[in-house]
Amino acid sequence: MKKSTLSLALLTMLSASSSAALADSPQFYGRLEMALTESDNGATTQNGKSGTVLENNFSRLGVHGSETIANDIEVLYRVELQVNAATNEGNDDLFKPRNTYLGLKTNLGTVLVGRNDTVMKTSKGTAEAFALTNAAYNRMIAGQVRKADGITYYSPKVADLITFNATYLMDDNYAEYDENGARTDYNEQQYAISLIAGDKKLKKQAYYLAAAYNTIGGVDAYRGVAQVKFGNVKLGGLFQNTQSQAYSYKEGNSYFLSAIYNLNGVNLKAEIGKDEAGFGKYFKNSAASSSEYNRATDVDISSFVIGADYRFAKSTIVFAHYAKYEGEYRVENTGPVIDLEDDNIFTVGIRYDF
Template sequence: MKILRPIIAVAALSALTNSAFAAQFTTDVYGKVNVTVQNSDGETELKSNSSRFGLKGSEKLKGGLEVFYKYEIQVDVADESTTENLKSRNQYIGLKGSFGEVILGRNDTVLKQSQGKFDLFSDLTADIKNVGWKGENRINDSITYKTPKVNGFQFGASYYIDEENDDSATSLSVTYGDSALKKGKYYAAVAMDNELNGYNVTRLTGGTKVGSVKLGAMFQTQESVDTGIEKDGFMVSAEYLMGAYNLKGQYQTLEDDSGFTVGADRKLGKNTKAFAFYTTFGSDDDASGSNKNYLGLGLEQKF
């Protein structure tokens, strides 16, 4: 009950604020429930895939400024209960204007954000982090700055304050275009983490749209700060929108480890979809045939 009190307080405050200052301040309740039934080599499980609940809002200020906030929590609707049911996600306050925007709090690094929408099975078993890709960081005690877009280009920086060790780390990115390919046909990004969570990472991302087909690619090189071990990997993905169906495929590697996934989404309503996927993971130099295979059926509802 204690962990729910901040949520209840924020929700109550949002309701009061809306009624008193509806013209100046906006706030929204949002979230999604994503659950799969999946089988891996004879074992079946019910899995909640980053289901979440959140509040976000903004207010116009004097001088062309705008303040905004987000308070998002991950909810496990399948396995966990009590305090283990809730986990912190992005939670911050920010200010934007002609200078760009500044965000203070817990947030995804700009390197993680730079991947756009090209990891087609993000939050599922086939997420790129499950092949060992580093850089998928959501960091506490962070300051994020993004410039305004100029001719489609934008610079971003995340600065992490390590209070315990009196140290810091950075994440930098330069992006071009629309990462969702909704407002343009091209997207490109280069991003780097410097000693963030024990790794130096460089990631290149590109995407384009040809008719109803979206194509994406990522290349990454990562180095462990402690051991100096370097690994390279790449990912390619494609999705094809065919009426109410979205057909998807993705292949990703990291050195000798690789994974391949195919899947399909079926839109059932504006905010509802059913989906299915098949994933196989393994090592290219493993002759024992110990690949892991996953077959899943899922349902997602957004609100």
């Protein structure tokens, strides 16, 4: 608790007093997001518990800002912490780290050093219809990670259209060794790259395209994303191929299709998913054992999600959705087909930003 108290004190002091030391005052911000969820087996809930549970959808506190230190050179900074105080997780782990970095922005691009979402993760844009909930992409696929000890680069827009982005993790910070001192990493080089065209917010351009490759987190994966807007309708799609770096036979494709329709301020949303790789949280939490999860083949998992959200004010959103997951797999292409336990999830929640 002493560490948690110290973290909160440092965050508060940085927000309140650093304007005297910096030319531009930092911005303090936060989010409280709570959801009431009913789940059959808890395979996709934030706390992994079934029944009727209260979920904390990554409530957070943060400080960010920038300062111009020379012509066309800005210092950027962010300190962000997940806050678990409202749920039982806060008893043992009140704070968890989120994006925290120091960086420079120039005419040649932006470089951030520290903890950040990988460019594989951010390549999804806004095609993910139920992000940051128990129906997020990571319930079905790998690659949706945030990593520390890294360097992130975002290029300037070329012709106000295309950007190149990269994440590189410092190898030695992630080194693992056996008792004889031999390195046991599956892939010592951990990086991700992405190429982005269009606008993920679908405002400047009515389309968004992305291609990404990833070697982070014990998997090799490549991804394609597309999203387009027609009037009040947004359509999105994602394809990903993922292969384990430890088990060559564990690989496969994953697909998502989403649609969002704005009806007088109410966003009506639907998303279907298909996974043939078996790296998502639903499969990991539903497989018979960690060994079978690692050796799974012939994976066939489906998801279906429908829901809606409504913004009462600039600060406040209410939302609800129903999600269903089901699937099956085999082990190393042998033996009988094993059925996964279905999971049906009903969720209602509220988000408040400040």
